[in-house]
Amino acid sequence: MGFFKRKHEPKKVPEGRVEGFYKVTGSGKYAAEYKLENVCYAVLVGSTIAAGEIVDINTDNAKDIEGVLDVLTHRNRPQIPAFADEAKAKRAGFSLPVLHTNKIFFRGQPVALVIAETLEDANYAASLVTVSYKTDQAKVDFDKEHATVPIAATGKERGSMDAWSNAPHIREQAYTIRNQVHNPMEMHATIAVWDGDKKLKLYDKNQGVNNVQQTISRLFDIPPANIEVFSEYVGGGFGSGLKVWSNVPLAIMAAKQVNRPVKLMLTRPQMFTLVGYRPQSWQNVRIGADANGKFLGILHQAKHGTSVFDNYGEGITRISRLVYNFGNLKTESATVPLNLGAPTWMRGPGDCTGAFALESAIDELSYDIKKDPLQLRLDNLAVINDPDTGKPWSTNFLNECMTKGAEMINWKSRNPLPAQTKEGEWMIGYGVANGMWFAGRSKASASIIMQKDGSITVQTAMTDIGTGTGTGMQNIAHLELGISHDKIRIKLGNSNLPAAPSQGGSTGLSTISGAVAAVCDALKMKLAGYASLQDAIYKDAKPESIVLSDSGIAYQQAGNHLISFDKIFSKENLQTIEVEASSGPGEERQKYAFCSGASHFCKVRVHTKTGKVKIDRHVCVVDAGYVVNKLAAANQVSGAAVGGIGMTLSEEQVVDSTHGCFIGGDLAGYHFAVNADAPIIEVDFINKIDPNINPSGAKGVGEVGIIGAAAAIANAIFHATGKRLRDLPITPDKVLLAKS
Amino acid sequence: MRPFTLQKPTTIGQAVSGKKESAQFLAGGTNLLDLMKKHISQPDRLLDINSVLSEKIESTAGGIRIGANVRNSAAAANELILSKFPLVSHAILKGASPQIRNMASMAGNLLQRTRCPYFYDTSLPCNKRKAGSGCGALKGETRMAAIVGHNPQCVAVHPSDLCIALSALDARVIINGKDNKETSIPFKDFHKLPGTNPEKDNNLPANAIITAIEIPSNPFNKNCSYLKLRDRESYAFALVSVAAALQLNGNRIVEARLASGGVAHKPWRWYEAEKFLKGKTADLSNFKQAAEIIARETHPLNGNEFKVPMLKGAIEVALQNCLTA
């Protein structure tokens, strides 16, 4: 028995999403789509150098354009209080003193903001702002710079490196990955509206309204309660919406300056420089095993890029500490400051990068030992205890993911030797790799408003960035209460609603399911309280013995005799019944370790003459605890796996070290995977409840679908061709030129 | 975007007489409007020519005439083109996306500008965008750049797929000049190499309008193929592409056509290799030799050397595909 003794009768959930109708018909509004009276438009001007200082800015020509209201620069913008004081700025957690410095840290850094009556006027005027600079030497070449940065221990060393220096099998390899960008469909945008001096409304694209509220509160010295943030519909994020970027304070400054609502939406090219990316990385893995393939030790070193003004670190080596048993282990890391925009969490941050190296190295070792890479992994999995903390995993079914995936792709039919299977000029290969992600949970609140007709609205400040959070909440509320799906409305993404953390790190559903369960209990108890006025036996009622339906409340000890909602409402003369509750992790986190796991299997074909890689099949089996809504969960995994295909084969935000910048800023030239690059991803779930994580028994599923995907594909390419590709993305030129 | 006025001429005569250097014709707008939004092209006047130019595909005494305003998707699905000039359809369908092809006109496709990232970023040097500012790609990122016909002034490539097929099939570009008289330019002379004025992509006379494309009848409808190698399977420009066509007599090659995209400032014909294949047996060993001849013609840049082996592979595969087409 676990911490949470909940019923888990699998219930059929209706197809579709709670927000589907509103998105498809356009009646659901994304941040930039709100229509506000008297709104004007702002367009950003970015720096054209990567490092140095602004010497002069000429805004006269821009100001001459009809319709232009003002042009903000570091010389005339309204003061952001936190930027007047370094300590305050630090506390605000906003590292770019945007328009509050003449220093340039990266190319594309906002240096001016044109505000005009129309977007067209603002856009044209922005092209007329001229800036002269004093240019410094910029550091953008990660390969060159990382060699100069020392590496340091991260996490506790286990055993010793000497203990396995004579291991019968040792592999040591370096792996590299280029910069990748999030670029969700909806571009980052903010509409800022001041009400007097101290009250602010923000319509903003982000993954957490409360985070925006807190950050802006600290930056502008306004109490959080005076800041309302609306993000009802969010068109994707992949992590880029977990931070507050310069568009938010800029829109707020502009609105203050012109004393009108101001809308600022980034352009697609600006999306490539101003809202984060997955930083370029270098990793070195040394791994040793005995003659039978038992892992003896690992050294995992990692460095990745960061910006000169904002030290961002992602835990690339973390994954090596978790998935397999390594008696001896050492992990080291470093960040490499560069004159590029700030990187940030991007789907499966850290682990996704780390898994490429770890799971490639294991694969290399398997061919050294001549042991099936599937079996080698199975033999070394740490499914009982978390090797890092020693705590028992609450649940970890990664072994079952592997077995099931192997069956689905018919792993045993594969020729164990690489570069053996040919169809015409195509070489065929199979690869496997595992992914793991901590199954986190935070505290959140939710409320329910019940109407006379028994319909309810469940609400929380949490956003739904397209993951199906709202739909999952409806499914859980139905499971907990018994009220029909069509009588459960969901309201999200508004800072006036009960507080919730940002939606990220695959913690959204895990976090909010606790709050939904708690508020469902609260509703039952509130109704039981009213019912007890009619039937005293309800005084002793506990949530688990209360049953709600569309018509009323029933209680086991009262012979399940139904008291209708109608009766309760009219007897007590109620208009609505409202309850709110919070829930968060507790003692269970002391006792157990939590993880979600995924096994990726991939079948590729590689053309011998052109280097083209085609993915024939991609299977992903996931242990995500209880699957609340299979369609939504599978959709997350399949999207993540397609992201993994892009990461592996084509995505690269190229850095030009001569000109000190990212080059190319459009989706025609940045090659995320399209439908034609991906087969239908074959997703399945172990679907076993985690009884200790939260009341729903569900673990997060957003990240694991990408963690391990890259190695599975690269391993399949090796099996097909005998060529080991250790630098992502594996574009056709690299396949062609690689030696087998 | 810079403010502009929009005019809608109703005849070809009106269109050409209204055209000045500072004005631009607007067809599908899929390239021009992007360039205007990025302040790369800044016309003060747009002449919408959509109701002026032909949308017909007609059979003529010598071949086929495709109106300048035919949409790329319509041309790709046209019965006449599919039966007589399937290479054209194959090439179009490898370009852009269905949505873009639905808007893109035939003339606009010929005149689309390079996709070199330095051309697209107004804060970087580019001789094609701003004469005399230098070539950013030469010392920067050359992955997509040319391997033949380039010079230090410009290493950009022409991005079109359609044009590679038209080049292989010796099409002609039909134009009306300022005098409103119809003349034509052979396809091989239509686009140009960068020379000393890379800001010019082609030899279309100033202010002239393209009214049609003609392709002479040819025997290449049975054995032809278009192969495009790129970083993803759809919605990406070519690393290298090959239009190949063979006229066969049994196993013998009577005539061969080979052209490539992604390699030069203009659609590039491989005349030497074509000459080599003429009269030879259509087999892998001869295809390999043709690919070798082609490889010898190339001069890759620092950073895009991979295009040579890739091109060789593409030539072989495209020729092989002609036999199974």
Ligand SMILES: Cc1cc2nc3c(=O)[nH]c(=O)nc-3n(C[C@H](O)[C@H](O)[C@H](O)COP(=O)(O)OP(=O)(O)OC[C@H]3O[C@@H](n4cnc5c(N)ncnc54)[C@H](O)[C@@H]3O)c2cc1C
């Ligand atoms: C994201 C993206 C991906 C793409 N991928 C590919 C690809 O893979 N392969 C490919 O081949 N193409 C690709 N394209 C390019 C596309 O094919 C061209 O944009 C299109 O063909 C241009 O046609 P249009 O009618 O829209 O031209 P417009 O944009 O209207 O015009 C282009 C230019 O031609 C001039 N012009 C137009 N008609 C005439 C005329 N009759 N006489 C004289 N001048 C004229 C205009 O003044 C303008 O300068 C892509 C485009 C985009 C946006």
